[in-house]
């Protein structure tokens with residue numbers, strides 16, 4: 007496959023006289039795709055039922071005439087002002103009971119049937135007009151579900167929908183009372199219509215109640231998306247896409263992804279480092295203008311799975327953003343590095359956000375490829391360079407990795423509902439495992455917890471996988487891979503209660519958790535041979551062989567030839583040791599990469615990305631600051 011480049015464009019923001027030269031310049035830069043329309047509802051339907059498509063027709067004509075492929079979006083992320091007059095109760099409500107008002111974007115509750123019907127209606131109007139249009143090569147539905155914390159809504163319509171969802175799931179209210187353990191604190195219900203949303207309670211609500219609400223909230227997103235999928239499927243054969251985000255876990259992306267053809271995500275490496283990642287000051291200082299060396303790759307690997315192999319970067323940071331606490335500019339070379347890293351992980355398209363910086367409104371300080379005065383911004387030259395290099399490098403192939411990491415959205419909801427320690431965050435745990443695998447030079451596939459075929463994998467990691475279907479455990483045991491499970495893997499039921507059988511439920515291992523402890527960052531427990539346990543430790547007993555223990559003699563890791571159970575949260579050194587041990591047992595070659603250098607294999611091509619602001623050496627070679635290197639067998643083909 008040969009990857010291509012794209013750009014996000016807003017014809018409605020610019021004088022029509024500029025469109026043709028914009029389109030020509032896009033093509034000159036080496037851009038193939040242009041995404042339009044996701045925020046344009048007020049310009050398409052200024053008054054309910056009165057449509058003004060002529061400007062969009064002309065924009066599509068100009069872009070397509072220049073040779074660009076159009077990604078058309080449904081505009082349902084930005085309902086116009088009149089819609090709120092039509093449906094005053096369509097706004098989402100926050101946990102304090104306050105409506106999240108009009109005046110920015112994503113101001114809707116996923117449970118509002120009237121709004122959903124209006125979304126279906128505008129999608130149908132767009133599909134009728136452009137569904138068979140050969141200039142439209144893909145559709146994006148809505149924009150960034152979950153952005154600005156918008157999945158969970160405590161509105162009246164959400165409560166009514168939740169009660170229906172509960173009725174479907176439990177059938178009768180006694181079954182719900184039993185499943186949730188409502189006898190505790192006399193929380194028993196007589197009827198489904200008594201059950202409120204789990205906010206504004208005196209102290210914490212029942213975790214089973216919260217977990218049910220989290221599952222319901224995720225299901226509402228799947229249903230909302232499906233309405234538009236159904237309309238578009240009837241009108242077009244081109245791929246349907248959604249643009250997901252970084253570290254948003256409030257809905258099950260795998261379930262939304264089942265209905266779509268391609269997963270895409272919006273990659274803002276520098277914004278994420280300051281806004282969305284834990285990390286000590288030294289790490290954040292070292293990568294301030296490059297982004298975390300593993301954050302992008304993690305999401306590339308995740309969305310490759312969500313897209314069932316097909317994925318894009320729909321929005322790539324091109325310069326400083328406006329929304330993080332601090333917004334430094336990328337170092338020279340980073341826009342190119344991020345683009346190539348996505349391509350090396352299999353991105354079909356890398357699309358920059360946005361063509362030209364807007365001189366007005368909320369994002370006027372957010373860079374584009376062009377400055378507001380039309381002169382090129384720093385990212386432009388690097389995008390053009392990537393386009394040329396793609397042409398020189400030719401096609402790349404993706405092959406299955408040796409290592410799989412199981413990622414499961416409901417596990418995040420479970421540990422978020424019942425963290426039992428301030429630092430127990432599912433993403434943080436999974437990401438610490440992912441980082442350790444990458445530091446060892448490994449390429450990784452992220453897979454859903456529903457996957458049952460492990461053929462070809464030598465190592466499978468499943469940290470923190472909350473509830474597991476016993477078939478997953480037995481299939482893992484039957485596979486040729488070494489499975490590394492825990493901490494907290496298979497320790498709760500679907501209803502967030504302790505399972506009746508001895509836990510954790512790991513097929514073939516005799517291991518019990520006698521108790522679980524969490525502790526603050528000031529407390530660590532040293533492990534024999536190096537490294538420490540941080541945040542979390544389970545007291546393990548049972549007859550399975552002990553593979554690692556603390557200096558105090560407590561079991562850290564236990565297991566046999568096929569499965570290991572890790573009862574602790576390792577620090578960086580301990581993760582490195584653990585990955586090294588597991589790789590050795592699985593027959594995998596590892597290395598110790600310098601800070602900031604990361605590898606990725608794409609078929610016969612080996613890539614190295616140096617996220618460091620200085621050159622680093624590895625394997626007798628020097629890698630320049632912020633550089634991309636690629637080898638095809640012995641020859642360097644990119645530098």
Ligand code: GAL
Nearest residue numbers: 149150153272274327359372
């Ligand atoms: C994304 C969003 C874009 C734009 C961008 C700014 O989250 O999809 O519309 O707001 O962030 O970085």
